[in-house]
Amino acid sequence: MVDDYEPWRRFVSSAVQRSPELQVVGEASDGIGAVQKAGDLQPDLILLDIGLPELNGIEAARQIRNLSPDSKIIFITENRAPEIAREALRTGGSGYLIKSAAGSELFQAIDAVLGGRRFVTNGLAGLIETDEPPLSEKTIAPRDNHQATTLHEVEFYSDDAAFVDAFACGIKAALKAGNPVVVIATQPHRSAILERLQADQVNVNAAIENGDYRAGDPSDTLLAIMEGDMPDPALCTKVVHALVRRACNGRGQHARVAIFGECAPTLLADGNVEAAVRLEHLWEDATKRCQADTLCGYLWSAFPEKENNPVFKRICAAHASSTECN
Numbered sequence: 001m002v003d004d005y006e007p008w009r010r011f012v013s014s015a016v017q018r019s020p021e022l023q024v025v026g027e028a029s030d031g032i033g034a035v036q037k038a039g040d041l042q043p044d045l046i047l048l049d050i051g052l053p054e055l056n057g058i059e060a061a062r063q064i065r066n067l068s069p070d071s072k073i074i075f076i077t078e079n080r081a082p083e084i085a086r087e088a089l090r091t092g093g094s095g096y097l098i099k100s101a102a103g104s105e106l107f108q109a110i111d112a113v114l115g116g117r118r119f120v121t122n123g124l125a126g127l128i129e130t131d132e133p134p135l136s137e138k139t140i141a142p143r144d145n146h147q148a149t150t151l152h153e154v155e156f157y158s159d160d161a162a163f164v165d166a167f168a169c170g171i172k173a174a175l176k177a178g179n180p181v182v183v184i185a186t187q188p189h190r191s192a193i194l195e196r197l198q199a200d201q202v203n204v205n206a207a208i209e210n211g212d213y214r215a216g217d218p219s220d221t222l223l224a225i226m227e228g229d230m231p232d233p234a235l236c237t238k239v240v241h242a243l244v245r246r247a248c249n250g251r252g253q254h255a256r257v258a259i260f261g262e263c264a265p266t267l268l269a270d271g272n273v274e275a276a277v278r279l280e281h282l283w284e285d286a287t288k289r290c291q292a293d294t295l296c297g298y299l300w301s302a303f304p305e306k307e308n309n310p311v312f313k314r315i316c317a318a319h320a321s322s323t324e325c326n
Helices: 006-016 031-041 057-067 082-090 099-114 160-176 187-199 204-210 218-225 233-248 263-269 273-290 310-317
Strands: 045-048 072-077 095-098 152-157 181-184 213-216 258-261 293-299
Touching: 006 099, 031 045, 031 057, 045 057, 045 099, 057 072, 057 082, 057 160, 072 082, 072 099, 082 095, 082 160, 095 099, 152 160, 152 273, 152 310, 160 181, 160 187, 160 258, 160 293, 181 233, 187 204, 204 213, 213 218, 213 233, 218 233, 218 263, 233 273, 263 273, 263 293, 263 310, 273 293, 273 310
Parallel strands: 045 072, 072 095, 152 293, 181 213, 181 258, 258 293
Antiparallel strands: none
């Protein structure tokens, strides 16, 4: 069982061990620990989060495949992006389960995977062709803006390293899929994301030159959106549509833009809770209109009581694809 949030590990381990046929033989709280324990224990099954510190779950799975090739892997995450799910399953993962569905689907996933079948959580199964070739080897057909479902997701990270790791993983998958990327992150995060992408041999310089990778600071975006202490609906729509239009870069209206941002988290860090929640709702509306996908990244340090924090619950409620978050 691998997850950086101890109460979640305790919950899943307790549920699993109620089955007489299952036993939890080890736990890890980061990707490096997961790789080490998998090599030592050679478990039949690994329940693996994606947004892990030190080494994200997808990279950890790649290394685990070499050290413990007979171990089956079920990714358990709140990340609902089809691109991430495809990439996770291509590492050799046998299952992909959304955390908020674990109460009803956990044992379905375990039974399927231990029985030699692949499991994909409800809501994603129809969006993922798990036997398709790697993203780099195929052409992604543009989706019709009037039919495609937009994603407005939120993830919570234990530290800056986990934040950078998760964003870099998502950006890499989006670029591989041929989708333009917009990154709105603080300067330290932007620099670390670039370093991580370059370390993963992503040709970021070419993506920047082609206009496929655009990055900016949250303070600049917020300056254009805010009217006093609160985000203005008309200004937010204008700014989001301008970001998407520039990112499309002459591709036409069917280009699928992936936005990775921390504008609302910046407002929250400044103590402006109402503005942060309001911006998440406005961003949801604006991106639906122009068919852009967004991942919002928060640090757990902003929520002292974690899931019991009322602000945490309001932030989750503002994201259409998140009910519980990791």
